[in-house]
Structure formats: structure tokens, C-alpha cells
Amino acid sequence: MRQLLVTGGAGFIGSNFVRHVLAHTDDQVTVVDKMNYAANAASLDGLPVGRCRLVRGDVADPALVDRLLADHDAVVHFAAETHNDNSLADPEPFLHSNIIGTYTLLEAARRHGTRFHHISTDEVYGDLPLDGTERFTEHTPYNPSSPYSSTKAGSDLLVRAWVRSFGVNATLSNCSNNYGPYQHVEKFIPRQITNILTGRRPKLYGDGRNVRDWIHVEDHSSAVLRILDDGRPGETYLIGADSERSNREVLGILLDLLGHGPDDFDLVVDRAGHDLRYAIDSSKLRGELGWEPKFLSLEAGLADTVEWYRDNPGFWSAAKESTELFYAGRGQ
Numbered sequence: 001m002r003q004l005l006v007t008g009g010a011g012f013i014g015s016n017f018v019r020h021v022l023a024h025t026d027d028q029v030t031v032v033d034k035m036n037y038a039a040n041a042a043s044l045d046g047l048p049v050g051r052c053r054l055v056r057g058d059v060a061d062p063a064l065v066d067r068l069l070a071d072h073d074a075v076v077h078f079a080a081e082t083h084n085d086n087s088l089a090d091p092e093p094f095l096h097s098n099i100i101g102t103y104t105l106l107e108a109a110r111r112h113g114t115r116f117h118h119i120s121t122d123e124v125y126g127d128l129p130l131d132g133t134e135r136f137t138e139h140t141p142y143n144p145s146s147p148y149s150s151t152k153a154g155s156d157l158l159v160r161a162w163v164r165s166f167g168v169n170a171t172l173s174n175c176s177n178n179y180g181p182y183q184h185v186e187k188f189i190p191r192q193i194t195n196i197l198t199g200r201r202p203k204l205y206g207d208g209r210n211v212r213d214w215i216h217v218e219d220h221s222s223a224v225l226r227i228l229d230d231g232r233p234g235e236t237y238l239i240g241a242d243s244e245r246s247n248r249e250v251l252g253i254l255l256d257l258l259g260h261g262p263d264d265f266d267l268v269v270d271r272a273g274h275d276l277r278y279a280i281d282s283s284k285l286r287g288e289l290g291w292e293p294k295f296l297s298l299e300a301g302l303a304d305t306v307e308w309y310r311d312n313p314g315f316w317s318a319a320k321e322s323t324e325l326f327y328a329g330r331g332q
């Protein structure tokens, strides 16, 4: 029975991954999470106590990380500061968690010979032209735009260097934009759903033409588990589900699902350095490891997600007011 450490497992994707692992394997799971503003202990409610435990702590704490890695066979590293707008307001926590945190874990993995899977983002590649058809591949040069994406790019390069220089048994994955249950209301889709549910108007940055390549979080989880089990040491895999939409198109679907008119939103101040378009070519993952996404319709996945937020105000309502105050201060 594998002892699996999941960093950042009380956040959005980490908690969904823990549920996926508990449902599809015999692994014993330890979550280590700093419980920052984006974490929510409720996202781990109802999990079997005998198979899952939560340790509150910082992955940049060398003593804690050394103790944890000594007792685990593998680590899947989700923990990070993750929101671009926060990184524009205050980059420092991003350097601490994303760079020093990853370095601290790599050093412990090196000492203990722990299998390491690093979770990263397509944003490390920068952006693509709005109207083109080019997609990111594992060979696209790194060109991050924001403090967030540059710290994720730095963390990826640390992992690659620890593989080559010290023989750490690591794999990496870079995934596109996730949606689904348990996502913090600061992010685009939950923000718009909960704006409508609380009587606020949805907010589109700039002209709303920016494109993201959406994937359901459950599909991200299945891809990560496949790479953890069968990925080749040292390799990077891009994860995506071929679901490019402009922000306007996504908002149009949400407005329709929630019974509002197509023009029922505000255009607000654009994000500084706003990446235009992301698009993932995931053929390496599909061809080599036989992975495929299960959520093939973004419209259906968004309908489920709207229902989840409607049914679970207890998950998000405490964070809504302060999140909107942050945005209001930025004209967004």
C-alpha cells in the first residue's frame, strides 16, 4: 500500500485529486497544507479517516518536510500561491511558496529517494496569438508573463535540474485552466457564478476576448494519477481537454444557465500583462499513457459546476465579500 503525500491538498485541485486517489487506489494519503486563504478544510470533509489525514504546515519548512518525506513513498506537489491578480498585488508569497517551497521538497526527495510529481501550469509558456491555431507542446520555450507564472516556471526548472544533477525520480505536468467543485471564488468561473447568485453583475476583464483552454478538475486528477503511476522519469506531460473558449463565450454559457440575458455583465479594467490565449496539445500524454478526458462537453461540465455552487453556499459565502472588496479596490 503506497504512502502518498499530497501538498496543497486542501486547495481546489489538490482536494479533488485526493478524492480521486481515495476512490481509485488503495493509497494512504497525507495532505500537507499551510491552510492559506484559498484552502478550505471543508473540501476534505467526509473522507475516510483511516486513509486520509491533514497536516497543517508550510512546504518551505525544511524540518517538517524532511519528517514527512521520510515516511512517504511518493509526493504529488500541488501547493502554491495560484492567483495571477494576487501576484500582481503582492508577489512575495509566490516566491516563498512556489520557489522556496519546491526547492525544500526537492532537497528532501533527494535525501529520501522519494518519487516526486510536480504540478505546473501552461502559463509557463506565456501566451499565443488570439486568432492562431498553434498550441503549446512539451517543446515550447518558457516565456512566463506574470509574477505567478514566472515563479511556476522557476519551480519547473528546479525540478528539471534536480532530476539531471541529483537523479531525483521526478515527473512534471503542465495543465490548462481547471474548473469544477471546490474552487475559490477569486477565480473566473466561480466568481461569475457567485456574483450572479448574490445579485452582483459578472465582471469581464478588458474586452473579454482572451481565450483559455478549459479542463474539468476530475480529468486533471485522472491524468496526474496516470503520470504518477506510469510516467517516464524526468519527463514532462502537458494536460488538456481541447476546450478553448473566449472569456465572453464562457460567461455567455453561465448567464444562460443562470437565466440571465447575454449582455448582463460589466466590462472592467483589464489585468496588467493579460495573457491572450492558452491552448494545449496533449498528444504525448494520450499517445504514451493512453489517457483521455471524460468531460467532453464544457457546457455540461459548467452546468454541473453551477449546480454545485448553488447547492454549497457554505463552501464559498464566507470568502465572497472580502474577495469582492479586493477586486473593487482594483477597479475589477
Ligand code: NAD
Pocket (backbone or CB within 6 Å): 007, 008, 009, 010, 011, 012, 013, 014, 032, 033, 034, 035, 036, 037, 038, 039, 040, 057, 058, 059, 060, 077, 078, 079, 080, 081, 082, 083, 096, 097, 101, 119, 120, 121, 122, 152, 174, 175, 176, 177, 178, 179, 183, 184
Ligand atoms: P489553490 O490556490 O486552490 O490551492 C493551493 C493550496 O496550496 C492551498 O490549499 C494553499 O493553502 C496551499 N499552499 C500554498 N502555499 C503553501 C505552502 N507554502 N505550504 C503548504 N501549502 C501551501 O490552487 P489550485 O488551483 O488548486 O492549484 C494547485 C496547483 O495546480 C498549483 O500548483 C497550480 O499552479 C497548479 N495549476 C492550477 C491550475 C488551475 O486552473 N487552477 C491549472 C494548472 C496548474
Ligand code: DAU
Pocket (backbone or CB within 6 Å): 082, 083, 084, 085, 120, 121, 122, 123, 175, 176, 177, 178, 186, 187, 188, 189, 191, 203, 204, 205, 206, 208, 210, 211, 212, 247, 271, 278
Ligand atoms: O492556465 C492555468 C492557470 O489558470 C493556472 O495556472 C492558475 O493557477 C489559474 O488561476 C488560472 O489562471 P488564469 O489567470 O487563466 O485564471 P483566472 O480564473 O484568474 O482567469 C481566467 C480568465 O478570466 C483570464 O483571462 C482573466 C479573466 N477574468 C478573471 C476574473 C477573475 C475575468 O475576465 N474576470 C474576472 O473576474
